[in-house]
Amino acid sequence: MSTVDQRLLDAARAGAAAEVTAALAAGARVEARDAELRSPLLLAALGGHVEAAEVLVAAGADVNAQDHRADSPWLVTGVTGSVAMLHVLLPAGPDLKLRNRFGGISVIPASERGHVAYVREVLRVTDTDADHVNDLGWTALLEAVILGDGGRAHQEIVELLLAAGATPDLADRDGVTPLAHAEQRGFAEIAELLRDAS
Structure with a gap:
């Protein structure tokens, strides 16, 4: 070099x-x-x-x-949760269907990690697929429930994903729905949100 x-x-x-x-x-x-x-x-x-x-x-x-x-630069914004970086990169034309090594798009790691502001913004300013399924068979909604802590940040992310059109009962590969996962984990507030959306 x-x-x-x-x-x-x-x-x-x-x-x-x-x-x-x-x-x-x-x-x-x-x-x-x-x-x-x-x-x-x-x-x-x-x-x-x-x-x-x-x-x-x-x-x-x-x-x-x-x-x-x-x-990629765009994909890692979902990991870091940087809204500022999202806006720097957006004019450069990111491929919203480009997949990371887990087969996911940026909104999935952002949902898992509780990056509320990022999830809100990426859903607002792009046509990101809220129902994208990664190689594990998980959507952003499933990751927010399965890998989240059930707290306020993940509750807000569930609300944002549902408002953006995420399918509330889109199950994982084993046929387990986000609601069933939420109930198994004792995430009462998230379970209620999912029941209301179904």
Whole structure:
């Protein structure tokens, strides 16, 4: 790898927007990759470095470029829950059907992790499929119930997904519905939301 490409990767990882600009001006490739095939934009997105990401998007960075783990800049916004990064990347045309290594789209890890603001915004400003099923056979709604803690954040996410048209009784591979999972876990508030939506 060229020294200038490494300079760009290091700057993106550190969130040093001015250094990103300088490295690009010195001839660094906007799609340079590190040993794990992470692009500068992916490194910026992982670190929540909004200004560095803005520079890279303006330079034409690929918002869908995936690394060896199938992460892309857009997909990792669902992991980090960064609404600011979502808005930086959205104009770059993310592929909303691009899948992560679990076969999921960004709203699924966001729902699992309780990123309420992100789930609200991605459902509001994109046509993300609220019923997307990942390789485990789980939707965002199922992940919010199965992997959530039943608390207020996950209750709000269930409300948001249902309001966005998520199918309340779309079961997992074993035929277990979100409601049945909620009841098994003693998540009374979520169970009530799901009953009301069915």
